[in-house]
Amino acid sequence: MEYFLQQLINGITLxxxxxxxxxxxxxxxxxxxxxNFAHGDIxxxxxxxxxxxxxALGLTVxxxxxxxxxxxxxxxxxxxxxASVFGWTTERLxxxxxxxxxxxxPLITAIGIxxxxxxxxQITQGARVKPLQPLIENGYTLMTRAxxxxxxxxxxxxxxxxxxxxxxxxxxxxxxxxxxxxxxRACEQDRKMASLLGINVDRTISMTFVMGAALxxxxxxxxxxxxxxxxxxxxxxxxxxxxxAAVLGGIGSLPGAMLGGLVIGLxxxxxxxYFSIEYKDVAAFSMLAIVLIFLPQGLLGKPEVEKV
Amino acid sequence: MTDTANGAPRPGRHLDFGKVAKDLVVTALIxxxxxxxxxxxxxxxxxxxxxxEVRYDIAFYVIAAVIVGRLLLWLFFWSKxxxxxxxxxxxxxxxxxxxxxAKVGKGFGPTMLIFALVFPFLPFTDRxxxxxxxxxxxxxxxxxxxxxxxxxxxxxxLGYVAFYAIGAYSYALLAQYFGFSFWMCLPLAGILxxxxxxxxxxxxxxxxxxxxxxxTLAFGEIIRIVLLNWYQFTGGPDGLSGIPRxxxxxxxxxxREGGFSDFFGLDYSSFHRIVFMYFLxxxxxxxxxxxxxxxxxxxxxxxxxxxxxxxxxxRSLGLNTASVKLTAFAIGGMFAGFAGSFxxxxxxxxxxxxxxxxxxALILAIVVLGGMGSQVGVVIASIAMIGGFExxxxxxxxxxxxxxxxxxVIMIWRPRGLISTRIPxxxxxxxxxxxxxxxxxxxxx
Numbered sequence: 001m002e003y004f005l006q007q008l009i010n011g012i013t014l015x016x017x018x019x020x021x022x023x024x025x026x027x028x029x030x031x032x033x034x035x036n037f038a039h040g041d042i043x044x045x046x047x048x049x050x051x052x053x054x055x056a057l058g059l060t061v062x063x064x065x066x067x068x069x070x071x072x073x074x075x076x077x078x079x080x081x082x083a084s085v086f087g088w089t090t091e092r093l094x095x096x097x098x099x100x101x102x103x104x105x106p107l108i109t110a111i112g113i114x115x116x117x118x119x120x121x122q123i124t125q126g127a128r129v130k131p132l133q134p135l136i137e138n139g140y141t142l143m144t145r146a147x148x149x150x151x152x153x154x155x156x157x158x159x160x161x162x163x164x165x166x167x168x169x170x171x172x173x174x175x176x177x178x179x180x181x182x183x184x185r186a187c188e189q190d191r192k193m194a195s196l197l198g199i200n201v202d203r204t205i206s207m208t209f210v211m212g213a214a215l216x217x218x219x220x221x222x223x224x225x226x227x228x229x230x231x232x233x234x235x236x237x238x239x240x241x242x243x244x245a246a247v248l249g250g251i252g253s254l255p256g257a258m259l260g261g262l263v264i265g266l267x268x269x270x271x272x273x274y275f276s277i278e279y280k281d282v283a284a285f286s287m288l289a290i291v292l293i294f295l296p297q298g299l300l301g302k303p304e305v306e307k308v
Numbered sequence: 309m310t311d312t313a314n315g316a317p318r319p320g321r322h323l324d325f326g327k328v329a330k331d332l333v334v335t336a337l338i339x340x341x342x343x344x345x346x347x348x349x350x351x352x353x354x355x356x357x358x359x360x361e362v363r364y365d366i367a368f369y370v371i372a373a374v375i376v377g378r379l380l381l382w383l384f385f386w387s388k389x390x391x392x393x394x395x396x397x398x399x400x401x402x403x404x405x406x407x408x409x410a411k412v413g414k415g416f417g418p419t420m421l422i423f424a425l426v427f428p429f430l431p432f433t434d435r436x437x438x439x440x441x442x443x444x445x446x447x448x449x450x451x452x453x454x455x456x457x458x459x460x461x462x463x464x465x466l467g468y469v470a471f472y473a474i475g476a477y478s479y480a481l482l483a484q485y486f487g488f489s490f491w492m493c494l495p496l497a498g499i500l501x502x503x504x505x506x507x508x509x510x511x512x513x514x515x516x517x518x519x520x521x522x523x524t525l526a527f528g529e530i531i532r533i534v535l536l537n538w539y540q541f542t543g544g545p546d547g548l549s550g551i552p553r554x555x556x557x558x559x560x561x562x563x564r565e566g567g568f569s570d571f572f573g574l575d576y577s578s579f580h581r582i583v584f585m586y587f588l589x590x591x592x593x594x595x596x597x598x599x600x601x602x603x604x605x606x607x608x609x610x611x612x613x614x615x616x617x618x619x620x621x622x623r624s625l626g627l628n629t630a631s632v633k634l635t636a637f638a639i640g641g642m643f644a645g646f647a648g649s650f651x652x653x654x655x656x657x658x659x660x661x662x663x664x665x666x667x668x669a670l671i672l673a674i675v676v677l678g679g680m681g682s683q684v685g686v687v688i689a690s691i692a693m694i695g696g697f698e699x700x701x702x703x704x705x706x707x708x709x710x711x712x713x714x715x716x717v718i719m720i721w722r723p724r725g726l727i728s729t730r731i732p733x734x735x736x737x738x739x740x741x742x743x744x745x746x747x748x749x750x751x752x753x
Contacts, residue, residue, distance in 0.1 A: 035518050045346070052349045055358045085341040094716050101723040103517075104464070108676050109719045111669045115712030123705055124346050133357055236665065240525065247522055278537040285526035292519055293511050 002145045006152065007273045008266070013157045013226065015265025016164035020219035021242035022249070022257035023171065024087075024212025030188045030252035031208050032099070037110035038090055040239015041117035042213045046083035047220030047230045048125055051132060053078050054224075059135055068135055072221070080217040086117075087213025091206055099202075114235070121232040129231045132224060160222045167218055171211065172254060180207055188252065237281070241268075244288045250301020259299055263287075328382050332375060339374040343367050417684055424590055428583045438582050442589055442654065444694045446647055449593040451674040451686035453643030456600055458672065459681035460609065461636035462616025464521040467528025468671055470508075471501040471641040473663035475648020477535065480548040480658055490554035490653050494646060501645025505637035513630050516619075528668055535660040547659025551652050556584055589650055596643045597683055603639070612636055677718055679725025688726055 021043050028036045053075045059068060094109040139154030175181035183204045186194040195201045223238070224230055241264055249260025264284050271283040291298070348367035351358045427433060427441060450472065457465045478497040482488045488496070512523050535542050542548065553561060559568045561581035568584075569576040603609040611632045614622050623629055652658050674693055678685025696714065700707045718726075 029518070033518075035521065048351075049345050051351055051358070052345065052360065055351050055360045056349065060357070082341050082345050085338055089338060089342065094720070097720045098723055104676055104680070105719055105723040107464075107521075108673055109716045111673065112712045112715030112719065115666070115669075115715070116709055119705075119709040119712065121346065123709065125350055126352070128353070130351055130358065131353070240522075240529065243522055244526065247519060279533065282530050282533050285530050288526055289511055289523050292515055292523060296514060296519065 002143050002149055002151050003273070005143065007269050009151070009153055009157060011266035011269035012262060013160050013265070014269055015262035016160055017219045017222050017226070017261075018238070018242050018245045018265050019258040019261025020164060020167070020215050020222070021238060022245040022261045023168075023254060024216050025243050026246040026249070026251055026253065026257040027184070027208050027212050029246065031184060031205055032095075032106075032191075034095070034103070034106045035110065035243065036095075036209075036212070037107065037239070038094075038113040038117060039212060039216060040235035040237075040242065041114045042083055042087050042090070042235075043216040043220050043223075043238055043242075044230070044232060044235030045086055045117055045121060045220075046079045046213070046217035047224045047234070048121055048130075048232075049082050050075050050079040050217070050221040050224050051130055051230065054132065054135070061133060061135055061137055063135075065136070072135075072225075076218065076221055079221055080214040083213045083217035083220070084210040087209040087216075088206055091209040096202065096205075114239075118232050118235065125232065127232065129229050132228045132230075134228055135225060156226055160226060163218065163222065167215065168254075168258060171215065174211070175254065180204070184208055241281075241284055244284060248288060248291050248298055250298030252302075253298070253300045256298055256300035263299075323382065328379075331382070332378060335378045336371065336375050339371040343370045343374070420684075420687060421594075428586050435579065435582060438586055440695070440698055442582070442586050444690050445586070445589040445593050446651060446654075447671065447674055447690040447694055448687050449589065449596050449647045449650075450644060450671045451678065451690055452593065452596040452600060452683060453640050453647065454671050454675050455681065455683070455686060456603075456612070456643070457636050457640035458675055460600075460604065460616065461612040461633065463633060463636060464517065465524045465637075465640070466521045466665075466668055466672065467508075467524035467526070467531075468640070468644060469663045469665070469668040470528040470531040471505060471644035472648040472651070472667070473531055473535065473660070474501045474504050474641075475645030476652040476658045476663075477542060477548070477648075478645065479649035479652045480551045481542070483552050484548060484550075490552065490649070494649050497649035498642040498645040501648065502638040502642035505639075505641030506634050508641075509634040509637040513633055525665065525668070528663075528665060532660050532663055535663070543659075545659060545661075547657060547661070549657040551656050551658065553581065553656065554584075554588065554653050585654055589647075589654075592646050592650060596646075599639075599643075600683065608632070608635055673715055677715070677722075677725055679727035682725065682727040685725055685727035692726075 021040065024039045024042075025036060028034065028039070054071075057071050057075070059071050059075075063071070090113050094113050095106050098105045098109060134156070136155050136159065139152050139157070141150045142153055143151040175184060183194065183199045184207070186197070186199055187201055187204050191201055194204075219238075223234070242261065245260035245264040246257045247260070248263055249256030249258070264287070267287050268280045268284050272280045275283070344367050347370055348362065348364050350361045350363065352361050353359075424441075424445075428438060450468070453471075454465065454468050457463050457468070475497040478500045479490065479493040482493045482496060483490075508524070508527050512520055515523060536544055538544065555561070556568050559571050561568050561578075561584065563576045564570070567576070568574075568580055574580070604613070611622070611627050612635075614625075614627065615629060615632050619629060622632070651662070655662075670693070674686060674689045677693070678687070678689035693711075693714075697707065697711060700710050703710065
C-alpha cells in the first residue's frame with residue numbers, strides 16, 4: 001500500500017511533465033493535422049537553455065528557498081521565451097512553405113528539423129550528459145511502514161504538480177476566453193472558413209507553435225530539476241511518449257492531452273516498480289496500440305466521422 | 309520576417325527599404341535569441357558542479373552570417389516582382405520539359421542498370437567506392453520495399469526498420485544456434501519478417517493516417533528495446549558477432565583450398581568477396597524492383613493503389629481491405645527482411661544500434677524525396693542522400709546537421725519528390741505520365 005502510494009506520487013509527477021509536452025503536439029495536430037516531430041527536440045533545447053541560465057545565475061542548493069523560487073521563475077520565463085522563438089522559427093522556415101502541400105511533406109521536414117536540433121545541441125553544448133545538483137531538497141514524509149519504508153512527497157514534486165496545474169489553467173483559459181483562443185478553435189474546425197471571416201490563419205498557427213513551445217519549455221525545466229541529468233537525446237523518447245499521450249487522450253483535446261500524459265506516466269512508473277524497468281517503454285507503447293484498437297478516437301476525443 | 313509571398317506585385321526591380329530594414333532587425337533579434345543562447349554559452353563540467361564557458365565571438369559570426377544571408381536573399385531573390393520568380397516557368401516550356409524528362413526517364417533506368425552491372429570492373433572502382441555502392445544499393449532495396457507500403461498502398465510506416473532488424477537478427481540467430489547457411493536463412497528471414505508484418509498489420513488494420521504512423525513507430529521501438537534487453541538470447545547492447553559470410557554456390561571466399569579463388573584458379577584477393585557482395589545486393593534489389601513492378605499489374609497491386617486513393621470506394625466495390633493491407637505489410641516487410649539478412653552477413657556484426665528510428669526516417673526520407681511510388685526516384689534519392697552523406701564525412705560532427713538541413717531544403721524545394729510524374733499501372737490505348745499532384749500519396753487511409 002505504501003509502496004503503491006509512493007509510485008502513484010512519482011507517476012503523477014512524471015505524467016505532468018509528459019502532459020505539458022503532449023499539449024504542444026495536440027494543439028498543432030488539431031490545427032494543421034501534422035505530427036510536429038521536432039516538438040520533443042524543442043523540449044530538449046529548452047532544458048539546455050534552462051541549465052545555462054541556472055548556471056549563469058549560480059544557483060545552488062544553499063541558495064535560500066525564497067530566492068531559489070524567484071530565480072527559477074526568471075529561468076522559466078527566459079527559457080519559455082527562447083523556446084518560443086525556436087518554435088516560431090521552425091514553423092516559419094520548415095512548415096509554412098509547405099502549407100497546402102501534401103500531407104507527408106511537412107512530416108519529413110519535421111524529422112529533418114528534429115535531426116538538425118539534436119545535432120546542433122550536440123555540437124554547441126557537447127555530447128556528454130549534463131548533471132545538475134538538486135536545487136530544491138527536502139519534502140514531507142506522508143507515511144511510514146513498519147519496516148521503515150517511507151512515503152515521500154518531495155518539495156520538487158509539489159512544485160512540478162503545482163506549476164503544471166497553474167499553467168494548464170492559464171492556457172485553458174487562453175484557449176477558452178481570449179480572441180486568440182477563439183481564432184485557434186475556428187482554424188481547427190475549418191481553416192478556409194476562418195480565413196474568409198478575417199482571421200489571420202498564418203498568425204494563428206504561428207501562435208499555436210509558440211504556445212506549444214512555451215509549454216514544452218516548462219516541461220524542460222521541470223525535467224531538468226526533477227531528474228538532474230539531460231543530454232541532447234532526451235527529446236526523442238520524451239517526444240514519442242508525449243505524442244503517445246496526446247493520441248491516448250484524444251488528439252486535439254487539451255484535457256485529453258493532460259489525462260493521456262498522466263496515464264502514460266502512471267503506466268511507466270508502475271511498470272518499472274512492479275515488473276521490469278527495461279521494458280517500461282514497451283508497456284507504454286503497447287498501451288497506445290491497445291487503446292487505439294479499441295478506442296480509436298482516444299479517451300476524450302471526438303469520434304471521427306468518415307465522409308465520402 | 310514578414311511574409312513576402314503576400315507582398316503586392318511591383319513593376320521592375322524594387323526594394324522597399326523600410327520593409328527590408330524592419331525584416332533585418334527582426335531577423336537579427338531572432339538569430340540572437342537562437343544562437344546567442346546556445347552558441348555563446350556552453351555548460352562544462354567543473355569541480356563541484358557546472359561552469360559556464362563563454363564564446364561570444366563564434367555566436368557573433370553566426371548571427372552576422374544569418375543577417376548577411378537574409379540581406380543577400382532580399383537583394384537577389386525577393387526583389388523581383390511577383391510572378392517572375394525563377395520557380396515559375398511558362399506552361400509551354402513546362403510541358404516541353406516534361407516530354408524531355410519523360411524521354412530521358414525512359415532511357416535512364418536501363419542505363420543505370422548497365423552501369424550498375426559493369427561498375428565493379430571499371431578501372432577507377434576501388435574498394436571504398438564498392439563498399440559505398442553496396443551501402444547505397446542496400447538503401448535502394450529498402451526504399452523499394454518501403455515504397456510498396458507507403459507509395460503504393462498509402463500506409464504510412466515509421467517503423468520499417470523493425471523488419472530490417474528482424475531479418476538481420478533472424479539470420480544471425482539461426483546461424484548461431486542452428487548453424488544454418490546464408491542461403492538457407494535468406495528465405496527464412498524474409499518469411500519471418502513477412503510474418504511479423506502480418507502480426508503488426510492485424511492490430512493496425514482499423515487505424516488511419518498519423519495514428520498508423522505512430523503505432524508503427526512504437527512497434528519499431530518495441531522491437532529495438534526487446535533486442536536491447538533480451539540479453540541471453542540476442543546479446544543485448546553487445547550485439548551478435550561472428551556472423552558467417554555467404555558462400556558462392558558452396559565455395560567460401562577464403563584463401564584455403566576449395567575456396568572461390570582456388571576453384572577458379574585465380575589469385576586470392578579479398579576484393580572477390582566484395583564484388584560478390586555487390587552483385588548479391590544488386591540482384592536482391594533488382595528482384596524487389598521486378599516483383600514490385602509485376603505486382604502493380606496484378607489485381608493485388610491495383611488494389612493497393614485503389615486503397616491509397618480511396619478506402620471507402622474500395623470497400624464499397626467489395627475489396628477486402630484487411631487482406632489488401634496485410635499483403636502490403638507482409639511483402640514490404642519481406643524485402644526488408646532480405647535486406648536485413650544481407651546487412652548481417654556483410655557486416656558480420658549486428659547490434660540494436662543499427663536499427664534506431666533515425667534509420668526508419670532515413671528510408672522514409674529516401675522514398676518521399678525520390679517521389680513516392682516512383683522506382684527511379686528511390687535510386688536517385690539513395691545516391692543523393694547516402695552519397696552526400698559520404699561527401700561530408702570530413703565534416704564529421706557537422707555531417708548530421710547538414711543532412712537534416714538538406715532534408716528540409718530539398719523537401720521545400722520539391723514537396724512531391726525529385727521525380728514528380730507517375731506512370732499509371734492501367735491505361736487506355738497509350739501510356740501517359742500523370743503529375744504527382746493527381747495521385748493521393750501516403751495520406752494513410
